[in-house]
Amino acid sequence: MINIAKPIIGDEEKQAVMEVLDSGIIAQGPRVKAFEEAFAQMCATRYAIATSSGTTALHVALLANKIGPGDEIITSAFTFIASANSALYVGARPVFVDIDPKTYNLDPSKIEAAITPRTKAIMPVHLFGLCCDMDAITAIAKKHNLIIIEDACQSHGAVCNGRKAGSFGTGAFSLYPTKNITSGEGGMITTNSDEIDESCRVIRQHGMRRRYYHDELGFNFRMTDIHAAIGLAQLGKLQTYNKKRQQNATFLNAHLKGVTVPYTPPGFEHVYHQYTVRVPDGRRDALREYLKEQEIGSEVYYPVPIHKQSFYVRQLGYHDYLPETEKAAAEVLSLPVHPSLTQSDLEKIVQAVNTFMGKG
Numbered sequence: 001m002i003n004i005a006k007p008i009i010g011d012e013e014k015q016a017v018m019e020v021l022d023s024g025i026i027a028q029g030p031r032v033k034a035f036e037e038a039f040a041q042m043c044a045t046r047y048a049i050a051t052s053s054g055t056t057a058l059h060v061a062l063l064a065n066k067i068g069p070g071d072e073i074i075t076s077a078f079t080f081i082a083s084a085n086s087a088l089y090v091g092a093r094p095v096f097v098d099i100d101p102k103t104y105n106l107d108p109s110k111i112e113a114a115i116t117p118r119t120k121a122i123m124p125v126h127l128f129g130l131c132c133d134m135d136a137i138t139a140i141a142k143k144h145n146l147i148i149i150e151d152a153c154q155s156h157g158a159v160c161n162g163r164k165a166g167s168f169g170t171g172a173f174s175l176y177p178t179k180n181i182t183s184g185e186g187g188m189i190t191t192n193s194d195e196i197d198e199s200c201r202v203i204r205q206h207g208m209r210r211r212y213y214h215d216e217l218g219f220n221f222r223m224t225d226i227h228a229a230i231g232l233a234q235l236g237k238l239q240t241y242n243k244k245r246q247q248n249a250t251f252l253n254a255h256l257k258g259v260t261v262p263y264t265p266p267g268f269e270h271v272y273h274q275y276t277v278r279v280p281d282g283r284r285d286a287l288r289e290y291l292k293e294q295e296i297g298s299e300v301y302y303p304v305p306i307h308k309q310s311f312y313v314r315q316l317g318y319h320d321y322l323p324e325t326e327k328a329a330a331e332v333l334s335l336p337v338h339p340s341l342t343q344s345d346l347e348k349i350v351q352a353v354n355t356f357m358g359k360g
């Protein structure tokens, strides 16, 4: 079976965990600090703040930016549920804008029509490892005085015109096992702002600046040193992993037939968290079945856009029509692209897809 994702945990990660266990400092400690510093360096941001997950990173990022009840956040509905749910956690309302059908990311030309007096932030989601058009989004945010919260949970190391994902506003990353690097579970917030950095640290730890004095409502969203040790070891390999993903994608781009392969705009570096193709003529689910018979894993990210999720429809009353989002949800299929694939795995994937599409 060729799996759709495969975390690579080696001796370095195991050794690092054993060292933490032997050190006696298991909860948030020196490894978390070292991981934060290395992560900030990777993103070229001044600060990085570790959290317990990508979801809590988004939650804290919104709170630190003082986004709350009555505020609207413009984002994509073609993403994992946590992007929009983080807005709900702080009492804000996610407002969905349609995607660009080529990149699957927020279409900047449709953002301004969604801005209202309540709009406080734009949350670009850098889906599948490709940054949103951050030049256009940054210009809109500046013009309308809006905050940028990047959902960078799928885009560790991705580049848009020389700048890394997570360096355009407040960034939120996930370190879940299927992501480009993992800490087991975990998240990271990135920022260049002193105030946001400090606020994130306070919110992460019970609203506490001085031990057992609580100035505001906070949470326990800390990362443990055990997780940080794994994450730190993984971070050292991010570039190698991403390069391998890119090489795998280059091979698939060159050889797959009958499906629309991923698009990378000029000036962007795609890190292929997922390698997502578009399957024409309503054949997506049948291709997926066929690949399963050939022992090739694939997955649909995401079959139901957020504005169509029953909780959003029934409880929150969403009834948007987002044609490109809905079309993508019906046509996309992600194929294995992870760094552990062998040349024969890649050839097997190509052979299977091309045979099914009648192009073998």
Ligand SMILES: *Cc1c(COP(=O)(O)O)cnc(C)c1O
Residues within 6 Å of the ligand: 053, 054, 055, 056, 079, 080, 082, 083, 125, 151, 153, 154, 173, 174, 175, 176, 186, 187
């Ligand atoms: C994975 C992911 C999240 C949530 O991260 P967790 O670490 O699973 O909490 C949020 N947004 C996107 C786009 C993701 O892919």
